[in-house]
Amino acid sequence: MTALSRYRPHNVLREQRADGTILLRSGDALGPVADRTGDWLHQWAEAAPERVFLAERSGPGWRELSYRTVLQKVRAVAAALLGRGLGPQTPIMILSGNGADHGILSLAGQYAGIPVVPVAEQYALIPGAHGRLRHAMELIGPKLAYTVDAGPYGEALALDVFEGVEIVSSRPGRSGATPFSDLLKGAGGVDVEAAFAAVTPESVVKILMTSGSTSSPKGVMTTQRMMCANQAMLAESLPFLRDRPPRIVDWLPWNHVFGGSHNFNMMLANGGSLYIDDGKPVKGLFGRTVENLGLISGTALFNVPVGFSMMLEAMRKDDHLRKMVLSDLDMLFYAGASLPQEVWSGFEQMAMETRGEVPLMTSSWGLTETAPATMIQQEPTERSGVVGVPMAGVTVKLVPEEDARFEVRVKGPNIMPGYFRAPEKTAEAFDDEGFFITGDAMSFVAPDDANMGMRFEGRISEDFKLTSGTWVRAGQLRLEVLACLGPLASDLVITGADRDEIGVMIFPDLAALEVAGYETAEQEGALQDPKLLAAIHRCLAERARAMSGSSSRIARAMVLAEPPSMPEGEMTAKGNLNFRKVLSRRAELLERLYAPQDPCVARI
The missing domain is CATH 3.30.300 (GMP Synthetase; Chain A, domain 3)
Known part of the structure; x- marks a missing residue:
């Protein structure tokens, strides 16, 4: 069965108010929602204990960690964190990029109810960006911080904001940092089961920093319910995720909601496998991405438009890469900006030539505050730039602007409870009906047919x-x-x-x-x-x-x-x-x- 025969058609319910405001909802019901990300980990460690969950490059191949192994490591690290007295009020700062130890630490925090705060590694590695790192440290006040390699991060870790913070590193060298291997030893006398049982859907287990493109970065409190509901929404919209375990080779950074919540949790929720791409779509690093994609064939492909453009050019020159990327693909998913139509058409043509059919080519819309997916183009379309329709469980409120545009506001189980230690900013973020004010503008693809989806029209503040x-x-x-x-x-x-x-x-x-x-x-x-x-x-x-x-x-x-x-x-x-x-x-x-x-x- 192909991806094109397994999409879920749009089913939008539209309500028009007298003042011109429009409410959009999905006519499809939201299915069961897990209580905690740890429930997924237990589910797949029991159902498919030897299946690869996380993998990272190691020499010419991959270091692969099964679901059973990850669960064991997560429980050990959770015990070590609890043994240090960490809890809901003592977040963990993660300074490094994607990696297996990063993933285990993040899941351990979520398992034990300890918020994890991944920040952009550039904040620590670029001296001129240390002001952003200082802002995050002063806002969050962590008791423990992790870095994969203490050497390159030494200048950042010497900042006064790290005084009294335990530094943990997978490669501590002579820095005096605690080896990550020490956390894997666990801690005696700690009731991990009780801590896990105390974690509820309302527990804040991740704090994601906003980009700070219009103001100082804010900390988005992310709950278990937000992440779990969002994956239930995605599975309702993309049924092929449940048909077979998804598999991705992915570079998107985990300090962003796209890579760290959307993609990471999509693999975990559906028993999939995440192969960590240590390349990026930039000069000097894209060759590594090409190498990684040539080793593992994925069922879904996520990237930003510039990455897809570079990938298309690389596949035109490399038959093996083209077959590895396209042969088993259910979905090509872009986000961050509109995919140029010529790139879209290039992938369509190449897919037809390579496999005789086109995978679902799609996009979605959402923000850090929305976990993120809130609207999605879940059925095939011939054009780029369409962000789709509301997902199951979400209500989209469209406030009319000029030129057939609408200001977008949203409500649903995937919306944040507020910003960390910022009650005034939280109050400003919601209207009197409890809708989150996104600040984004959209227009209908076809004004008389909401099922045709919506187009993103930019930030109103711009x-x-x-x-x-x-x-x-x-x-x-x-x-x-x-x-x-x-x-x-x-x-x-x-x-x-x-x-x-x-x-x-x-x-x-x-x-x-x-x-x-x-x-x-x-x-x-x-x-x-x-x-x-x-x-x-x-x-x-x-x-x-x-x-x-x-x-x-x-x-x-x-x-x-x-x-x-x-x-x-x-x-x-x-x-x-x-x-x-x-x-x-x-x-x-x-x-x-x-x-x-x-x-x-x-x-x-």
């Missing part, structure tokens, strides 16, 4: 007005312009607030520029290359001819010489731009963009 009073929907416009510029731009910022025209400040893909033969010269923060500016002019001018009105027409463009800086707050650990920070830090370049004449500005 919108601005021109001096003419015309609203610019900057979030959606950014996605459109990125698609227009193709490989020339890695990201960009839309400008024009309180000005006469819309502009764009482009962060280039320097590798793509080099391949294309552009000879760029820097002039005080901007790139000056007549050929490059002419290429950008052609792209945007062609787009402008198809546009009507000033709300989406780009009038000027500049290519920035310096990439976005994480230490300066221009980029979050998730790779998202902090638009306000970019514009404030590069205020002089912004003024040059709107100057009458500048050799680094393309006028369209």
Whole structure:
């Protein structure tokens, strides 16, 4: 049976209020929900004790850990943590990226009711980002912190915020850190069963830091109910997850909700196998991803659009990789941004050529605060950019905006109880009906048919007005312009607030520029290359001819010489731009963009 014959059709119930507000729900009931993630671990350790749950690279192959082995290790580490006096009020900070020990420690905390707080490893490894790490440490106040290798993290661990915090490391070296192997020895006299029994669906067992793209990062309190309900929703939407155990080779970081809750728990809830990809879709590391994908064939493939673009190019050159990636695939799932249509079409064509059918190509929508999946495109579609319909158990509230857009608010068992130690921010996050205010905007694919799904239209906070009073929907416009510029731009910022025209400040893909033969010269923060500016002019001018009105027409463009800086707050650990920070830090370049004449500005 193929993935295409096993999808669940959309079944949306729509309620229209007199004020124009729309409520959307799924007509499908939410099935049984586990109480705790530890229940899944026990279930599969009994039903499939030797099946691989977690695996990481070791030499030419993999270090594979079965469900039975993971359960044994989780219970031992849980005992060691409890023996140290840790509990619900003493969270654990995890500084390192994905790894088997990281996964065991996280599950042990959840098993014993001790919140785990995974943060971006860049916060510790990049000295300029230590301010973000300090903020997280001061907010959380952990008693124990874990790092896979104490050596590279030494400078961060020497910060005063780690005074009195026990440091645990899988490779402690001479740092004086507690070896992770000590935790695996457990602790005598500790009643692990009683601690596990005391964990309830309401227990907060994970705190995830928001990206901080609009304010200081907040700690999202994540409960057992949120994570367990979200997996029940996903299984209702994607029945093939229950037909056979899923298997993924995945790099997405566990300090993000996509990789650490959505993907990790999808494997655990359905008795699947997670092979940890130690590569990334960036120059210098993508080769490792290609190697890993060539070793293990997955049933689901998760990535961000740039990763799928790089993967498509690699598969065009490598028959073995193409067969390994596509031969057993039920689902290709993108998130983080809209997948360029040419990449979507490329995968469709390659799948047909390789296996004679196309797997379910889909996306979802959600936030850290929503565990995350809240809406999903659960039936096949021919286009990218559709985020789908509400999942079972969720109510989506659509508050009308201008231009057929809606502000999105949500309610359901997957929504957070609040932000950690931030009651005022928590109160601001919910409306008077208890709906979480997401700040995102959406529109219907077909206004008269909710089952066709919805399109993401950007963050409402990114919108601005021109001096003419015309609203610019900057979030959606950014996605459109990125698609227009193709490989020339890695990201960009839309400008024009309180000005006469819309502009764009482009962060280039320097590798793509080099391949294309552009000879760029820097002039005080901007790139000056007549050929490059002419290429950008052609792209945007062609787009402008198809546009009507000033709300989406780009009038000027500049290519920035310096990439976005994480230490300066221009980029979050998730790779998202902090638009306000970019514009404030590069205020002089912004003024040059709107100057009458500048050799680094393309006028369209």
